[in-house]
Amino acid sequence: MKEERISPKVIERLTKYLRCLENLPQEDYISSEELAEKMGFTAAQVRKDLSNFGEFGIRGKGYQVRNLYADIEKILGVHKTNNVIIVGMGRLGNALFSEPEFTKESFNIVGIFDNSENKIGKEINGIKIRDIKELEHFINRKEDVNIAIITVPKSVAQELTDYLVKCGIKAILNFAPIKLNVPKNVVVENIDLYAKLQELNYWKEKVLK
Amino acid sequence: MKEERISPKVIERLTKYLRCLENLPQEDYISSEELAEKMGFTAAQVRKDLSNFGEFGIRGKGYQVRNLYADIEKILGVHKTNNVIIVGMGRLGNALFSEPEFTKESFNIVGIFDNSENKIGKEINGIKIRDIKELEHFINRKEDVNIAIITVPKSVAQELTDYLVKCGIKAILNFAPIKLNVPKNVVVENIDLYAKLQELNYWKEKVLK
DNA sequence: TAGATTGTTAATCGATTAACAATC
DNA sequence: TAGATTGTTAATCGATTAACAATC
Numbered sequence: 001m002k003e004e005r006i007s008p009k010v011i012e013r014l015t016k017y018l019r020c021l022e023n024l025p026q027e028d029y030i031s032s033e034e035l036a037e038k039m040g041f042t043a044a045q046v047r048k049d050l051s052n053f054g055e056f057g058i059r060g061k062g063y064q065v066r067n068l069y070a071d072i073e074k075i076l077g078v079h080k081t082n083n084v085i086i087v088g089m090g091r092l093g094n095a096l097f098s099e100p101e102f103t104k105e106s107f108n109i110v111g112i113f114d115n116s117e118n119k120i121g122k123e124i125n126g127i128k129i130r131d132i133k134e135l136e137h138f139i140n141r142k143e144d145v146n147i148a149i150i151t152v153p154k155s156v157a158q159e160l161t162d163y164l165v166k167c168g169i170k171a172i173l174n175f176a177p178i179k180l181n182v183p184k185n186v187v188v189e190n191i192d193l194y195a196k197l198q199e200l201n202y203w204k205e206k207v208l209k
Numbered sequence: 210m211k212e213e214r215i216s217p218k219v220i221e222r223l224t225k226y227l228r229c230l231e232n233l234p235q236e237d238y239i240s241s242e243e244l245a246e247k248m249g250f251t252a253a254q255v256r257k258d259l260s261n262f263g264e265f266g267i268r269g270k271g272y273q274v275r276n277l278y279a280d281i282e283k284i285l286g287v288h289k290t291n292n293v294i295i296v297g298m299g300r301l302g303n304a305l306f307s308e309p310e311f312t313k314e315s316f317n318i319v320g321i322f323d324n325s326e327n328k329i330g331k332e333i334n335g336i337k338i339r340d341i342k343e344l345e346h347f348i349n350r351k352e353d354v355n356i357a358i359i360t361v362p363k364s365v366a367q368e369l370t371d372y373l374v375k376c377g378i379k380a381i382l383n384f385a386p387i388k389l390n391v392p393k394n395v396v397v398e399n400i401d402l403y404a405k406l407q408e409l410n411y412w413k414e415k416v417l418k
Numbered sequence: 419t420a421g422a423t424t425g426t427t428a429a430t431c432g433a434t435t436a437a438c439a440a441t442c
Numbered sequence: 443t444a445g446a447t448t449g450t451t452a453a454t455c456g457a458t459t460a461a462c463a464a465t466c
Contacts, residue, residue, distance in 0.1 A: 011411050015404035019386050039388060044459050051425055059424040060466040076407050077414040091304035098300050101403040171413035173406055177228050187412040189405050194310040195224035196398050197382055198285050202220050203396040204380035205286040253435050260449055268448040269442040
């Protein structure tokens with residue numbers, strides 16, 4: 001377990017290993033060769049990625065699916081429950097909240113927020129939409145809410161972010177198409193749906209030629 | 210205009226340049242230095258990225274915001290209208306369809322599909338949800354539908370993909386958390402919301418330490 | 419023990435950055 | 443013309459891959 005500077009690309013691949021492993025017989029052993037083949041990576045890369053965090057395989061045999069899955073979950077910190085809030089209960093926020101994946105044990109959505117009068121107070125799946133203004137109080141009351149998913153219009157995303165940071169949020173999954181400025185001890189991941197569509201379009205044009 | 214092997218990272222950054230430029234005064238000139246600074250890149254990288262596709266700046270002056278925006282749009286092929294269909298009208302598909310960004314001129318959603326009896330025939334924003342079975346006929350009738358956004362459960366994503374490819378779709382934006390197998394002349398971009406959340410969690414844990 | 423596959427080191431490849439001549 | 447900033451080449455840095463000793 002060295003863990004010097006880990007590249008984001010390594011972490012990205014770890015999540016892909018998880019995706020792949022979850023569809024495999026849990027008691028089986030899988031070699032780096034086989035795992036790589038399923039994802040279009042090289043065996044060396046799989047081994048190198050994992051070696052950043054320790055030794056998880058058995059020489060001559062491979063990796064036990066169940067164990068490797070659990071080990072990667074642990075590396076990512078998703079072996080335990082992480083409390084999450086969603087801010088912005090438009091269609092997208094709503095969809096995410098209802099997404100079965102997001103409601104898995106590892107991410108527990110403990111609060112949903114909006115600022116619109118006609119949404120506040122309404123219930124979705126048995127949880128009430130709260131006023132954004134309650135956020136500070138809510139976070140102080142609840143232990144360990146440090147992840148926020150924000151699905152608000154880009155015009156208010158930075159302002160909201162400043163507020164979230166002030167409330168003690170340490171991690172933000174941002175769906176607004178702007179670069180959020182945050183202090184160094186806060187992390188942001190961006191999902192820009194439209195940008196992805198634009199990228200896809202570029203590759204499509206190339207392929208059509 | 211050389212355009213040898215363009216790295217996906219370059220294309221990803223191009224979309225970020227667009228995002229940044231759209232919020233700037235259109236007649237102004239911006240230097241690679243200024244543009245880079247806004248995004249946390251280096252000036253050299255901005256110039257290098259652009260130089261893959263031609264010469265867009267004026268030495269001593271910089272890039273005109275309006276022109277650069279238009280040039281990048283053209284590189285990505287989003288200066289013109291691209292017809293898109295969405296398959297899977299669950300909450301996520303619904304949210305995407307209603308997303309104002311997706312309804313911009315450059316991407317025109319011409320059809321929405323599902324396979325569920327109680328969705329087929331319903332209207333959303335004045336467009337009718339069609340039966341997936343109509344897809345082949347629909348695509349053959351409409352000119353130039355070659356992008357599909359798929360928001361179906363992962364259990365049926367590969368099967369659907371095979372069908373889309375058979376119907377002539379060349380580009381797929383996939384929200385299902387699996388690697389889709391497609392022929393070489395078809396491109397796929399993946400958006401795995403849950404994976405992003407897992408990545409975020411890793412960086413959060415690091416920052417909390 | 420022999421065969422297989424890991425973990426790791428060294429070699430390669432690609433991407434980023436620094437530097438500067440070209441030129442507006 | 444002088445100052446600024448591009449486009450591009452060369453140097454650096456980081457990530458991927460090949461190769462192999464370690465070991466199950």
